[in-house]
Amino acid sequence: MMLQLSGVHAHYGHIHALHGVDLSVQVGEVVTLIGANGAGKSTLMMTLFGQPRASSGRIVFDGEDVTALPTHDIARRGISLVPEGRRIFPRMTVLENLQMGAVLGDPANLAVDLERMYALFPILAERSEQRAGTLSGGEQQMLAIARALMSRPQLLLLDEPSLGLAPLYIRKIFQTIRELNRDHGMTILLVEQNAHHALRVAHRGYVMQHGQIVLSGSGRELLANPEVHAAYLAGDRASGA
Ligand SMILES: Nc1ncnc2c1ncn2[C@@H]1O[C@H](COP(=O)(O)OP(=O)(O)OP(=O)(O)O)[C@@H](O)[C@H]1O
Numbered sequence: 163m164m165l166q167l168s169g170v171h172a173h174y175g176h177i178h179a180l181h182g183v184d185l186s187v188q189v190g191e192v193v194t195l196i197g198a199n200g201a202g203k204s205t206l207m208m209t210l211f212g213q214p215r216a217s218s219g220r221i222v223f224d225g226e227d228v229t230a231l232p233t234h235d236i237a238r239r240g241i242s243l244v245p246e247g248r249r250i251f252p253r254m255t256v257l258e259n260l261q262m263g264a265v266l267g268d269p270a271n272l273a274v275d276l277e278r279m280y281a282l283f284p285i286l287a288e289r290s291e292q293r294a295g296t297l298s299g300g301e302q303q304m305l306a307i308a309r310a311l312m313s314r315p316q317l318l319l320l321d322e323p324s325l326g327l328a329p330l331y332i333r334k335i336f337q338t339i340r341e342l343n344r345d346h347g348m349t350i351l352l353v354e355q356n357a358h359h360a361l362r363v364a365h366r367g368y369v370m371q372h373g374q375i376v377l378s379g380s381g382r383e384l385l386a387n388p389e390v391h392a393a394y395l396a397g398d399r400a401s402g403a
C-alpha cells in the first residue's frame with residue numbers, strides 16, 4: 163500500500179472538517195475522490211501535507227507514519243500536490259515555474275526532467291519564456307501539473323484539475339492523467355467535481371460527504387451506482403464526452 167489513511171480527523175479551529183476518513187491508494191493506481199462543495203476533499207489533500215494537521219488518526223505513506231511530519235519532510239518523501247486553483251507563480255516564466263518545482267530534487271536531473279515535461283506538454287516548450295500569469299487557464303493547469311512532476315513524486319495529488327476549463331482542455335487533462343498512469347506508472351489521487359470523467363480514468367473511487375467517506379468501489383461500480391448517478395452524474399455536461 164502506498165498511502166493509507168485510518169480514522170483521520172482534521173479541524174480548522176472549531177470547524178470539524180474531516181470526521182474519521184479511511185482511504186488507501188495502492189502503487190500504480192488512479193484513485194478518485196468525489197463529493198459536493200465543502201465535503202472536505204481539499205482538506206483531505208492538505209491534511210496529507212500536515213496543513214491542517216490531522217487531529218487524530220494515522221497517515222502512512224510508503225510504510226512510514228507521516229502523520230506528524232513537517233510539510234517539507236512529507237514533500238521530500240515523494241508526495242506532490244497540484245492545489246485547487248493551480249497557484250502557479252504568475253510573474254515568473256514557464257521555465258522558472260518548472261525550475262521551482264525541481265528545488266527539492268537532484269540538480270543533475272533538471273535538464274532531462276525539463277525535456278520530459280516539454281515532451282508531455284509541447285505547448286510549455288513553445289511558451290517557456292512567457293510569464294505564467296499570461297497563459298490561458300488550460301495552459302496554466304498543464305504548467306501546474308508539470309511543475310508538480312518536476313520533483314519526481316511517487317504520488318501525485320490533483321485537486322480539481324479540470325475546474326473552469328473549456329471542454330478541449332478538460333479532455334487534454336484527463337488524457338494526461340491516463341497517460342501518466344499507464345505509460346509512466348504514476349500513482350495518482352484525484353479530486354474532481356467532473357465525476358464522470360474522473361471515475362472513468364480511475365481504478366477506484368471514494369465518495370465523500372460531510373467529512374466522511376460514504377461509498378467506495380471500482381470506478382466502474384461507482385459510475386453504475388444509482389445514488390452516485392443521482393447526486394454527482396445527473397446533468398453532468400461532460401457525460402457524453
Ligand atoms: N482554511 C480554512 N479555514 C476554515 N475552514 C475551512 C478552511 N478550508 C476549508 N474550510 C471548511 O472546511 C470544510 C471543507 O472544505 P474543503 O475545502 O475541504 O471542501 P471541498 O470538498 O474541497 O469543497 P470544494 O468542492 O468546494 O472545493 C468546509 O466547510 C470549509 O468551509
Ligand SMILES: [Mg+2]
Pocket residue numbers: 203204205246321
Ligand atoms: Mg476543494
